Amino acid sequence: MITSAQNPRVQQVRALIARRKAREEHDEFVAEGVRLLEEALASGWEMRLLLYAGELSPRAEALLAEARNRGAYVEEVSLPLFRSLADTETPQGVLGVLARRHDPLPAGLNFVVIADGLRDPGNLGALLRSAAAAGAQGVFLPPGTADAFAPKVVRAGMGAHFRLPLVEAGWEEIAAALKPSCRIYVAESGEGTPCWQADLTGPVALVIGGEAEGASPQARALADGAITIPMPGRSESLNAGVAAGILLFEVVRQRYWKTT
Numbered sequence: 001m002i003t004s005a006q007n008p009r010v011q012q013v014r015a016l017i018a019r020r021k022a023r024e025e026h027d028e029f030v031a032e033g034v035r036l037l038e039e040a041l042a043s044g045w046e047m048r049l050l051l052y053a054g055e056l057s058p059r060a061e062a063l064l065a066e067a068r069n070r071g072a073y074v075e076e077v078s079l080p081l082f083r084s085l086a087d088t089e090t091p092q093g094v095l096g097v098l099a100r101r102h103d104p105l106p107a108g109l110n111f112v113v114i115a116d117g118l119r120d121p122g123n124l125g126a127l128l129r130s131a132a133a134a135g136a137q138g139v140f141l142p143p144g145t146a147d148a149f150a151p152k153v154v155r156a157g158m159g160a161h162f163r164l165p166l167v168e169a170g171w172e173e174i175a176a177a178l179k180p181s182c183r184i185y186v187a188e189s190g191e192g193t194p195c196w197q198a199d200l201t202g203p204v205a206l207v208i209g210g211e212a213e214g215a216s217p218q219a220r221a222l223a224d225g226a227i228t229i230p231m232p233g234r235s236e237s238l239n240a241g242v243a244a245g246i247l248l249f250e251v252v253r254q255r256y257w258k259t260t
Contacts, residue, residue, distance in 0.1 A: 125156020
């Protein structure tokens with residue numbers, strides 16, 4: 001059992017939790033909780049380290065066994081030490097270090113999202129979760145966007161990371177991947193075509209801008225048009241995660257009715 005905070009594996013986990021640079025250098029990230037780690041293994045992601053503590057549920061015990069079978073290093077840590085690492089208020093006693101996978105986007109793109117300058121981890125995680133649920137083919141992460149593999153984003157994504165290609169790319173790369181086949185719409189607050197009047201049945205890329213500034217100048221220059229979510233109430237805007245969910249499922253709705 002590991003009891004020292006100076007243990008190299010514990011220090012490795014702390015670095016991955018705290019610093020984007022460490023995650024990028026090692027191409028690893030941390031995921032916590034039984035469900036997330038089950039989804040990672042079910043999706044074929046490599047688990048390199050699994051730390052556990054306390055009395056575990058039967059599902060957690062099964063997770064440990066599967067991680068060992070897949071070649072992960074599995075080690076018990078003291079409960080106080082585990083709690084100092086855990087990012088949740090009620091930890092489930094399991095925390096894993098996963099190798100990041102760089103899955104390519106499929107050919108023939110027709111439904112993608114560009115997370116443009118989203119800095120709030122909860123909003124970015126919610127966007128990824130909605131994108132996966134709506135069947136988007138992938139999410140572009142241009143410069144200025146939060147690290148999609150930060151612990152709070154991974155937790156908020158609820159497994160979306162293991163089902164959806166996430167591509168860090170500059171605007172020139174994004175333009176080359178999408179133009180001319182996809183129509184690019186920037187989500188605007190109070191401006192643009194109401195989302196249910198815009199034709200989203202063809203190949204489309206949705207730009208969801210940052211919480212404070214909205215879409216970047218680069219996104220606006222690339223876009224073919226703007227769409228908005230009509231809000232009859234007195235609110236000026238929705239948070240980025242909610243707006244993304246509404247627009248993503250408007251694409252789903254339009255395409256469903258087109259085929260029925």
